[in-house]
Amino acid sequence: MELEEKIENIILNVLKIQPEIIKELSPDETLNRIGVDSVNFIEIVISLEEEFNIAFEDDELLLQNLNTVNKLKSVISNKLN
Amino acid sequence: MDKDFNLIRYVTKDRDKGIIVWLCNIGAEKYWNKTGSGIVDINEDIPVNRIEEMNLLICREQDIIILRKMPDQKYLSDLKGLGFSIPSILTPENADLLTPVSELVVKDEKLLQRLKEIASGNQNVYFVPYAVTYLEEEIAEKAGLRLMGAPSHVNARINDKIFNREVSEKLGFNVCKGKICGSVDEIRQEYEELTGSKPFFEKVIVKEPNGASGKGLYIIENRDKLEPGLRMIARFSRGRTNPKWLVEGWYNKKFDINYQIYVSPGGEVEVFSVKQQLLRDTVYIGSVLPPDIEADIMDSYMEYGRKVGKYLFEMGFTGVAGIDSIITDRDEIIPIIEINGRFTLSTYISFLEHNLGGKKILSRYFRLLPDNAVGYGNICRALDREGILIKPEQREGVLVYTAGTLPYQLNEGSDYYVGRVFVLVVSDSREKINEYNLKLEKVIHSFSRV
Numbered sequence: 001m002e003l004e005e006k007i008e009n010i011i012l013n014v015l016k017i018q019p020e021i022i023k024e025l026s027p028d029e030t031l032n033r034i035g036v037d038s039v040n041f042i043e044i045v046i047s048l049e050e051e052f053n054i055a056f057e058d059d060e061l062l063l064q065n066l067n068t069v070n071k072l073k074s075v076i077s078n079k080l081n
Numbered sequence: 082m083d084k085d086f087n088l089i090r091y092v093t094k095d096r097d098k099g100i101i102v103w104l105c106n107i108g109a110e111k112y113w114n115k116t117g118s119g120i121v122d123i124n125e126d127i128p129v130n131r132i133e134e135m136n137l138l139i140c141r142e143q144d145i146i147i148l149r150k151m152p153d154q155k156y157l158s159d160l161k162g163l164g165f166s167i168p169s170i171l172t173p174e175n176a177d178l179l180t181p182v183s184e185l186v187v188k189d190e191k192l193l194q195r196l197k198e199i200a201s202g203n204q205n206v207y208f209v210p211y212a213v214t215y216l217e218e219e220i221a222e223k224a225g226l227r228l229m230g231a232p233s234h235v236n237a238r239i240n241d242k243i244f245n246r247e248v249s250e251k252l253g254f255n256v257c258k259g260k261i262c263g264s265v266d267e268i269r270q271e272y273e274e275l276t277g278s279k280p281f282f283e284k285v286i287v288k289e290p291n292g293a294s295g296k297g298l299y300i301i302e303n304r305d306k307l308e309p310g311l312r313m314i315a316r317f318s319r320g321r322t323n324p325k326w327l328v329e330g331w332y333n334k335k336f337d338i339n340y341q342i343y344v345s346p347g348g349e350v351e352v353f354s355v356k357q358q359l360l361r362d363t364v365y366i367g368s369v370l371p372p373d374i375e376a377d378i379m380d381s382y383m384e385y386g387r388k389v390g391k392y393l394f395e396m397g398f399t400g401v402a403g404i405d406s407i408i409t410d411r412d413e414i415i416p417i418i419e420i421n422g423r424f425t426l427s428t429y430i431s432f433l434e435h436n437l438g439g440k441k442i443l444s445r446y447f448r449l450l451p452d453n454a455v456g457y458g459n460i461c462r463a464l465d466r467e468g469i470l471i472k473p474e475q476r477e478g479v480l481v482y483t484a485g486t487l488p489y490q491l492n493e494g495s496d497y498y499v500g501r502v503f504v505l506v507v508s509d510s511r512e513k514i515n516e517y518n519l520k521l522e523k524v525i526h527s528f529s530r531v
Contacts, residue, residue: 021300032450032497038122043309046316058320063122065493 027069056081084347092296099205103146109212113237115289131485135429144168149176156484163434182217182418196224212423230400239422259329271328336408350390354431367445385416443506456489
């Protein structure tokens with residue numbers, strides 16, 4: 001499964017929303033538009049850390065730097081490399 | 082002379098006495114204790130910082146208030162029209178919308194000089210911030226202001242949920258069944274104990290000692306959520322030495338009650354407000370004034386408040402404290418869930434009788450995510466079209482009591498609008514309040530996409 005698809009699946013599972021909702025969002029649109037906020041994003045971060053075996057440092061946890069699929073892809077790719 | 086100061090009398094019966102310099106330094110808890118880290122969302126922090134405007138509801142005309150930004154003029158004029166007093170407003174130079182307001186003040190020499198002139202040029206000037214930390218102590222020292230409130234180390238001690246439980250136990254109050262835990266394994270064990278023995282709780286809540294505004298609270302709703310919840314708790318305690326959590330059973334409730342106490346410098350304790358709180362899980366979304374509880378229960382809260390106030394005074398606390406409590410579905414009162422040794426949002430709506438008479442009030446709060454900018458004028462016009470905007474002549478209907486928290490602008494780097502709407506629904510009758518409330522919800526939902 002591609003990185004983007006894995007990220008989207010995690011978001012769907014945490015928000016408990018239908019796949020179509022995230023498909024309608026462009027990868028550069030903010031996830032706040034589909035209900036992500038600083039509280040539920042904690043669960044997304046933890047799930048991403050477990051899925052990819054990575055760790056976000058505390059000072060990386062700024063929602064504005066992580067709140068699109070493309071931003072998450074970029075950050076996770078950097079950590080995996 | 083400080084022992085003559087009584088904040089409650091000053092905002093009620095003795096409104097012409099003294100000058101109060103107000104500062105609503107919301108978010109100050111972070112200076113008291115290191116809190117668990119979470120996700121920082123600056124788009125949410127910006128409207129939260131504008132909650133400072135609520136402080137206007139308790140100002141007197143001769144007072145000074147420090148706000149990071151001058152409020153909307155129509156909003157100020159509408160408040161004045163309803164009989165609220167508008168004080169002199171000072172703003173720090175080069176204020177941005179994110180930096181904590183006390184940090185802005187402490188760096189602003191011109192503003193500090195102005196405060197010095199006010200302090201030295203007038204009798205009986207008192208500095209009353211929302212919360213006292215080392216920053217407000219520094220402001221008071223630099224400006225020669227008389228700071229009314231306990232020293233910051235005392236406040237830091239009080240704003241600790243584990244300490245709050247100890248206070249309850251020492252005063253012989255009912256407490257939630259639970260335990261202080263020092264590891265994830267201990268939390269797991271306590272979860273098993275709480276769900277596996279009487280009264281067989283369905284849900285368990287895990288609390289970091291110093292969380293605020295719903296942060297640092299984890300509700301484990303069922304067994305399936307236990308391990309994911311524990312992972313989250315472990316994740317956010319990474320790097321902390323000697324972490325502790327308060328683990329308690331989650332009670333089914335009839336009421337969430339907040340009561341506000343004031344401890345004067347001379348040790349007088351007054352319970353100045355009791356409200357029924359409306360919560361969504363653990364986050365406050367509004368209040369009912371007066372609460373719909375029996376007189377004997379109200380008397381009990383007066384007594385709890387006096388006992389807590391006396392205890393806090395003996396440890397050096399003075400000032401306002403907000404206490405959260407619950408009444409379970411078995412009519413058991415648990416007087417202390419949490420003590421906030423500072424103002425709370427509920428404090429600012431505790432003196433409305435002065436302007437709105439003996440009306441019944443429902444306060445509501447909504448998070449707004451509109452497609453376009455929504456400012457004070459937009460909201461008021463929409464409420465007026467629905468026929469529910471409060472008018473000075475009748476003092477019935479919906480009052481929008483902050484303007485700066487609204488999603489009136491796109492924040493830098495953001496592609497969506499986000500803000501908070503704080504309103505009071507005011508009427509002589511509960512039926513009318515329910516009617517206005519339904520129409521209010523319709524108006525709010527017409528603006529928001531989520």
